[in-house]
Amino acid sequence: xxxxxxxxxxxxxxxxxxxxxxxxxxxxxxxxxxxxxxxxxxxxxxxxxxxxxxxxxxxxxxxxxxxxxxxxxxxxxxxxxxxxxxxxxxxxxxxxxxxxxxxxxxxxxxxxxxxxxxxxxxxxxxxxxxxxxxxxxxxxxxxxx
Amino acid sequence: xxxxxxxxxxxxxxxxxxxxxxxxxxxxxxxxxxxxxxxxxxxxxxxxxxxxxxxxxxxxxxxxxxxxxxxxxxxxxxxxxxxxxxxxxxxxxxxxxxxxxxxxxxxxxxxxxxxxxxxxxxxxxxxxxxxxxxxxxxxxxxxxx
Amino acid sequence: xxxxxxxxxxxxxxxxxxxxxxxxxxxxxxxxxxxxxxxxxxxxxxxxxxxxxxxxxxxxxxxxxxxxxxxxxxxxxxxxxxxxxxxxxxxxxxxxxxxxxxxxxxxxxxxxxxxxxxxxxxxxxxxxxxxxxxxxxxxxxxxxx
Amino acid sequence: xxxxxxxxxxxxxxxxxxxxxxxxxxxxxxxxxxxxxxxxxxxxxxxxxxxxxxxxxxxxxxxxxxxxxxxxxxxxxxxxxxxxxxxxxxxxxxxxxxxxxxxxxxxxxxxxxxxxxxxxxxxxxxxxxxxxxxxxxxxxxxxxx
Numbered sequence: 001x002x003x004x005x006x007x008x009x010x011x012x013x014x015x016x017x018x019x020x021x022x023x024x025x026x027x028x029x030x031x032x033x034x035x036x037x038x039x040x041x042x043x044x045x046x047x048x049x050x051x052x053x054x055x056x057x058x059x060x061x062x063x064x065x066x067x068x069x070x071x072x073x074x075x076x077x078x079x080x081x082x083x084x085x086x087x088x089x090x091x092x093x094x095x096x097x098x099x100x101x102x103x104x105x106x107x108x109x110x111x112x113x114x115x116x117x118x119x120x121x122x123x124x125x126x127x128x129x130x131x132x133x134x135x136x137x138x139x140x141x142x143x144x145x
Numbered sequence: 146x147x148x149x150x151x152x153x154x155x156x157x158x159x160x161x162x163x164x165x166x167x168x169x170x171x172x173x174x175x176x177x178x179x180x181x182x183x184x185x186x187x188x189x190x191x192x193x194x195x196x197x198x199x200x201x202x203x204x205x206x207x208x209x210x211x212x213x214x215x216x217x218x219x220x221x222x223x224x225x226x227x228x229x230x231x232x233x234x235x236x237x238x239x240x241x242x243x244x245x246x247x248x249x250x251x252x253x254x255x256x257x258x259x260x261x262x263x264x265x266x267x268x269x270x271x272x273x274x275x276x277x278x279x280x281x282x283x284x285x286x287x288x289x290x
Numbered sequence: 291x292x293x294x295x296x297x298x299x300x301x302x303x304x305x306x307x308x309x310x311x312x313x314x315x316x317x318x319x320x321x322x323x324x325x326x327x328x329x330x331x332x333x334x335x336x337x338x339x340x341x342x343x344x345x346x347x348x349x350x351x352x353x354x355x356x357x358x359x360x361x362x363x364x365x366x367x368x369x370x371x372x373x374x375x376x377x378x379x380x381x382x383x384x385x386x387x388x389x390x391x392x393x394x395x396x397x398x399x400x401x402x403x404x405x406x407x408x409x410x411x412x413x414x415x416x417x418x419x420x421x422x423x424x425x426x427x428x429x430x431x432x433x434x435x
Numbered sequence: 436x437x438x439x440x441x442x443x444x445x446x447x448x449x450x451x452x453x454x455x456x457x458x459x460x461x462x463x464x465x466x467x468x469x470x471x472x473x474x475x476x477x478x479x480x481x482x483x484x485x486x487x488x489x490x491x492x493x494x495x496x497x498x499x500x501x502x503x504x505x506x507x508x509x510x511x512x513x514x515x516x517x518x519x520x521x522x523x524x525x526x527x528x529x530x531x532x533x534x535x536x537x538x539x540x541x542x543x544x545x546x547x548x549x550x551x552x553x554x555x556x557x558x559x560x561x562x563x564x565x566x567x568x569x570x571x572x573x574x575x576x577x578x579x580x
Contacts, residue, residue: 008220027340027350028333028472032465032520035275038217039187039463046184048375050317060317061376072183076221078150082275085467086340086351099408129182130227158423168517172485172495173329173478175322188463195521204461206521230322231485231496281378296511325565328507329477336474362473366441366511372565420470420517 006074008097010106010118015110017092019055021048025087035082042075045107045119047090058138067128068136073102074122081116083109089116096141099134101125150264151219151244155251155263162237162253164200166193180227187220190252190264193236203283212273213281218247219267226261228254234261243288246277269283296364298387300396300408307382307398309345311338315377325372332365335397335409338381348428357418358426363392364412371406373399379406388433391422404429441509443532446555447542452527452543454490456483460522470517477510480542483526493573502563503571508537509557515538516551518544524551533578536560536567 011017023044031037049070050060063070083089088108097104107119124137137142154160168189169211176182194215194265208215228234235255242249252264280288299310301307313334321327329339340350353360373379380400387394397409425433446452458479466472484505485495498505518524525545532539549570560570570578 003259024337026333026337027466028336028474030467031462032467033214033216033275034467037463039191042184042187043316046318047314047316058272059376064375069178071178072224073219075183076219076224078219079217084353086349129177143564171478171482172321173327173481176317177320177322177324179322184318188461191463192459192461209520230499231494248466282548323504323506323565328510329474329481331473332477359468362470362514364513365473366509368509369507382476420468 006076006104006120006122008104008106008120010065010108010120012108012115012118014092014108014110014113016032017106018092019048020090020092021051021053022088023047025083025085025089027085030085035084038077038079041077041079041109041117041119044091044109045075045087045105045121048093048107049105052093063136068133069128070123071126071130073124074119075119076121077117077119079117081114083111087111095143098135098140100140101135103135103139103143105120113144115140151221151249151265151267153249155252155253155265157253157263158261159237159253159255159258162239162251163241164197165235165237166196167233167235168192170228170234172230172287174200175230186222186224186262186264189218189234189236189254190250190266192256193238194250197238201287206230208281213278214271214273215264215268216227216250216271216275218269219289220264221266222262222264224262226259228256232256240288243280243285245285246280247261248280248284272287296354296366296394296410296412298394298396298410300398300410302398302405302408304382304398304400304403307354307384307396309342309384310380311341312380313337315373315375315379317375320375328367328369330370331367331399331409334379334381335365335401335411338383338397339395342383346432353426358423359416359418360413361416361420362411362412365409366411367407369407373405373406374400376387377401385433388430389424390430391425393425393429393433421432431434440462441511441539441555441557443539443541445555447543447550449527449545449548449551452529454487454519455525455527456486457510457523457525458482460518460520460524462520463487465520470519473512473514475483476512476544476552476554477512477522479526479544480510480540483528483542484540487528491577498571503562503568504561505558505578506561507556508559508567510554511556512552512554516549518546518551522546530578531573535571535575536570538570538574538578543554
């Protein structure tokens with residue numbers, strides 16, 4: 001087991017998630033296998049996290065303006081079925097499994113309700129120099145609620 | 146634990162790896178935190194895999210010409226210390242943990258011998274339509290040797 | 291003048307364009323200068339082209355299914371003011387200046403109505419092998435109307 | 436003509452350039468047309484510029500440490516023949532056409548000596564806030580020599 005921290009097991013059931021964000025696959029994100037390159041899923045997860053924070057009235061921009069960045073400590077993706085150009089991908093997400101300095105998020109990516117990928121990311125808050133800082137209270141509450 | 150397959154635990158000791166490939170961080174790979182964006186590590190791992198196959202006299206191009214692609218089924222990265230613009234990153238890698246249709250690779254990324262990240266990828270061979278095919282014999286032997 | 295073909299001069303007046311598409315800057319698209327990396331504008335233009343074709347009832351997917359790809363022959367971008375993370379960017383576009391085998395598009399990128407960049411792309415239709423083919427009639431008509 | 440500044444006409448003759456840098460196409464840089472995505476050429480040009488400055492003993496890192504960034508004001512690429520996965524691309528470059536605050540670079544991209552693309556970029560020096568600053572003397576001398 002490659003990590004001591006990553007421990008969420010992302011569900012394949014859409015109802016198990018709290019938020020979703022839909023985006024469309026760009027041609028620039030495909031590769032010569034005709035499918036979305038595996039590295040391109042991580043920006044999809046990031047875009048969904050940013051929209052989630054905005055929906056919670058804690059836009060990431062405001063966090064950054066306070067000198068707090070949310071660093072990615074670990075990332076895991078399981079590619080179940082390929083994504084293709086122009087598909088509408090829904091990223092379902094759920095925050096969970098928090099400690100005082102880290103939290104995890106689970107993701108399910110679907111197209112027309114069918115699972116295409118699952119993922120987990122582990123995050124910590126850092127300051128402008130990249131040093132760990134305590135998470136904002138609302139974030140701790142969110143992760144443990 | 147989010148996966149039934151990913152089971153390699155990447156070592157922090159350079160000597161535990163069989164091959165290494167060095168590349169330089171591009172400015173285009175950094176983000177507004179001043180460090181390499183976390184999604185950009187996956188193409189580094191891919192570049193190292195491609196060079197490894199070339200070093201083994203089984204260039205990926207030749208594989209693709211035979212109609213075999215190596216798909217990424219799972220990917221895991223642990224970001225230990227950031228990578229920065231212009232740094233020379235050495236990707237150490239090790240193939241292991243094969244089944245008849247999948248194999249795993251473990252990675253250690255270092256700068257000046259210091260660990261920056263570890264990673265694991267799980268792969269399967271597919272044909273031009275993305276359907277699983279049996280791995281070439283040399284690949285099975287390599288993964289189990 | 292580096293090209294014999296690129297000849298559109300993109301206007302700074304929004305009203306001079308026929309279509310617009312709005313997208314939000316991803317964190318993954320920023321660089322260590324804290325702004326969107328200059329290479330990331332081209333996928334924005336591409337996304338706007340794809341949405342324009344969809345709005346015209348000629349989705350790019352359908353074109354590709356007929357074996358026709360729209361290749362980029364030339365691209366020019368003038369970066370006037372930087373784009374930043376999370377900004378909503380509106381890409382205004384206009385098709386023009388067609389020949390039998392090529393057409394050009396002009397672009398104006400704005401945030402809150404203020405110009406950030408202008409651009410021109412030159413395109414040709416190609417088949418699956420990348421060989422030039424005649425443009426579909428509707429595309430010629432569009433470009434010359 | 437879309438720009439008042441971009442005026443270099445990149446030659447197709449390798450001998451007309453002063454410096455070259457070779458890189459290998461990554462799989463992650465290809466798209467579903469099986470060729471390198473057109474947006475991916477700009478990081479190639481950037482990588483070549485960075486290596487050129489290093490070869491001149493003025494590494495870009497040192498510039499940035501002094502608070503000077505080299506911004507891209509305009510970029511133009513002409514795609515003559517596609518680039519493909521695993522190809523070794525040589526980027527030939529030439530600095531020219533400087534003013535007190537801007538300079539231009541011309542590029543020729545070749546594979547096995549055959550032209551694949553030409554390009555021009557226009558640059559200005561900016562400080563950490565993105566405001567234009569005077570170019571370092573060595574850079575002016577280089578551009579006008």
